[in-house]
Every structure is written in structure tokens, then in C-alpha cells.
Amino acid sequence: MQITMQTIDRIAAAVRSKTKTQPRIGMILGTGLGDLAEAVNSPVMIPYASLPDWPVSTVVGHTGRLVVGDLENQPALVMQGRIHFYEGYTMQQVTLPVRVMQRLGIEILVVTNAAGAINPDFVPGDVMLITDNLNLAGMSGLNPLIGPNLEEFGPRFPDMSQAYDRQLCASARKVAHEKGVLLREGVYAGLSGPSFESPADLRFLHVAGADAVGMSTVSEVIVARHGGTRVLGFSGISNKANLDGDTATSHEEVLEAGRILVPKLETLLRGILQTL
Ligand code: HPA
Numbered sequence: 347m348q349i350t351m352q353t354i355d356r357i358a359a360a361v362r363s364k365t366k367t368q369p370r371i372g373m374i375l376g377t378g379l380g381d382l383a384e385a386v387n388s389p390v391m392i393p394y395a396s397l398p399d400w401p402v403s404t405v406v407g408h409t410g411r412l413v414v415g416d417l418e419n420q421p422a423l424v425m426q427g428r429i430h431f432y433e434g435y436t437m438q439q440v441t442l443p444v445r446v447m448q449r450l451g452i453e454i455l456v457v458t459n460a461a462g463a464i465n466p467d468f469v470p471g472d473v474m475l476i477t478d479n480l481n482l483a484g485m486s487g488l489n490p491l492i493g494p495n496l497e498e499f500g501p502r503f504p505d506m507s508q509a510y511d512r513q514l515c516a517s518a519r520k521v522a523h524e525k526g527v528l529l530r531e532g533v534y535a536g537l538s539g540p541s542f543e544s545p546a547d548l549r550f551l552h553v554a555g556a557d558a559v560g561m562s563t564v565s566e567v568i569v570a571r572h573g574g575t576r577v578l579g580f581s582g583i584s585n586k587a588n589l590d591g592d593t594a595t596s597h598e599e600v601l602e603a604g605r606i607l608v609p610k611l612e613t614l615l616r617g618i619l620q621t622l
Contacts, residue, residue: 349438349445351498353399357442358449360397361423365390365414369423371619372447372575374566376428376459377597378604379582380409383426385612389415394427400446401429401439406597418619423447430562431483432540437490441569448499448573454514454622455570458611460600461558461581462543464551465532468558468583470599471606472530473614475518476510476579479564480535480556488538490565491572499573509571514578514618521617527610532557534581536564542595548587559587578618582607 367390375382383389392412394400403410409426416422429440444455461474468474481489495502515531522529535551537543539561543551551559558581570577584603585595 348493349442351496354442354445354449357397357400357446361392361412361446361450364392367414367421369414369421369447369450369452371417371420371422371454371456372452373422373424373456374428374458375424375426376562376582377405378460378584378601379458379608379611380426381604381608382458382611382615383413383424385616386413386415386417386422386424389413399442401435401442403427403429404433405430406601418616420619420622423450423452428562431488431538431565432561437488437565438493441490441565444566444569445499445573448575452575454576454578455566456615457563457566457577457579459560459563459581460584460603461534461560462585462587462595463557463583464535464548464559464587465530465557468530470583470585470603472528472583473607473610474558474581474583475515475529475531476534476581477515477531478510478533479567480533480551480554481564481568483536483538483564484568490569504572506568506571509567509577510579511576514576517618517621518578518614521614525613525617527613529614530583534563534579535559537561543587545589548589552589558583580611580614582611
């Protein structure tokens with residue numbers, strides 16, 4: 347399905363008809379991190395299913411609605427649950443919500459995800475500031491910008507040299523230091539999933555420079571940057587990636603880690619939003 351400006355604008359109009367909030371911050375909550383939406387004041391809830399053409403998430407741990415309201419006095423639109431490529435959607439559908447947010451006028455996109463730790467220093471419950479990503483899906487031909495370029499948003503060949511906004515990263519480090527939150531940082535590798543990685547996959551990712559691995563985020567960041575949106579990204583480390591093949595990874599442990607991660611992410615986000 348080719349996403350057109352008409353599709354994007356139809357959804358944006360539907361969102362506008364349900365809330366007067368003009369969001370400045372967009373946020374995508376990853377697996378197990380949905381409770382972060384409770385930080386939004388005076389929320390208006392918009393189920394994805396009530397929006398025309400909005401892809402609906404089918405994964406346990408993803409509620410499937412927009413929560414629009416104020417977060418630390420910033421008007422925000424929060425996606426409680428994201429859509430993944432492995433659910434069978436196209437990359438254009440997966441990133442359609444980012445296009446809608448851009449039409450609604452967001453300036454900053456905060457992406458969060460659950461991820462496996464490849465860096466041996468990281469443990470479940472750690473928060474990792476994403477400083478760069480490995481676009482593995484893109485390297486195998488799954489880039490969300492393939493197809494006619496939407497000139498209204500940006501150029502045919504967008505730059506990705508500083509995809510994760512340096513000023514926002516600096517702000518995250520400062521807030522983490524002030525609030526006593528241990529903040530890891532590193533490179534996020536985005537794979538399509540849904541199978542977890544084999545030990546050989548993980549050893550490959552390790553030598554390629556990845557610190558964490560997951561099944562989302564990178565395509566959303568590409569579309570955000572194509573449209574000039576500033577990006578801040580966090581991985582919630584839910585499990586140690588299993589480079590030696592001794593233990594299995596499960597979706598349940600990913601959900602469990604979210605409970606530890608949500609308060610840390612909330613502290614960081616509140617602090618960062620206060621500095622804007
Ligand atoms: N691999 C891929 N995606 C994930 C993982 C993992 O180990 N943990 C959470 N999401």
C-alpha cells in the first residue's frame with residue numbers, strides 16, 4: 347500500500363477533530379513501556395481503531411491508542427503501542443504515524459523500545475540512550491523511504507549523520523546525572539524480527555558495533571529525520587542477548603523489565619522536557 351499525502355492528511359484531520367491540543371512532542375512507547383503514558387495530564391484517548399487507515403498493533407504489551415495531553419507543560423502526543431514490520435505491515439505503514447505527527451506539527455520525536463543487551467556491561471533494567479543505529483532492515487532493502495519521495499516532507503536522499511539530536515542527548519546525560527539515574531549509551535541495531543537472534547547473529551552484531559538489538563525504531567527515526575523532526579531515543583534493556591546460546595529469550599521477560607524501566611524513563615523524560 348503506497349501512503350499518499352491524502353492518507354496522511356485524512357488521519358491528521360481525524361486526530362484534530364478529537365483534540366484541540368497542538369502537539370509539540372511526539373512519543374512512541376515500546377513493548378512493556380506503555381505505562382509511561384500515565385504521565386500525561388488531562389489526557390484525551392484516541393484508539394488507533396477509531397482512526398482511518400491507522401495500522402493497529404497486535405502485540406501483547408501494546409495497548410493501541412494515542413494519548414494526547416500535557417507532559418511537563420509541553421503539549422504531547424503519545425503512542426501507547428507501536429506497529430512493527432513483523433506484524434505484516436509495510437515499512438510505509440509502520441512509519442505512517444510519524445508522518446501524521448509531522449503534519450500535526452511535532453518538533454521532537456521521542457522513540458523508546460525494549461531491547462536485548464549486546465554490550466556485556468549492560469543488564470536488564472538499564473536505560474540506554476541511543477546515540478546511533480544500525481539499519482540492518484534497510485541494508486536488506488527495507489527502507490521506509492523506498493518509493494516516490496514525499497517532497498512536502500524532505501529530500502530524496504536525507505542525511506542520517508546525526509540522526510539522534512546531539513543537544514537532546516546532552517540534555518539526557520545532564521538530567522541523568524542530576525537525578526542519579528544510570529544512563530548507558532550506545533548503538534541500537536534494528537532487525538525485522540519476530541524471531542529472536544541466533545548466537546551467530548548476535549556475535550555478528552557485536553563485531554559490527556551494536557550495543558543493543560531490537561525489532562523497531564530505526565524506520566521511524568529515518569522518517570522523522572526525512573521530515574526534519576528532531577529525535578531522542580531510549581532503549582530499555584529487557585534481557586541480555588545470548589551470544590553463547592546458553593539461555594533462551596522470551597517476550598515475558600521483555601514485558602517484566604518494563605516495570606523497572608518505566609519510572610527511570612519517566613524521570614529522564616520529565617527532566618528533559620523541563621529544559622525545552
Ligand atoms: N532481541 C530482539 N528484540 C528484542 C530483544 C532481543 O533480545 N529484547 C527485546 N526486544
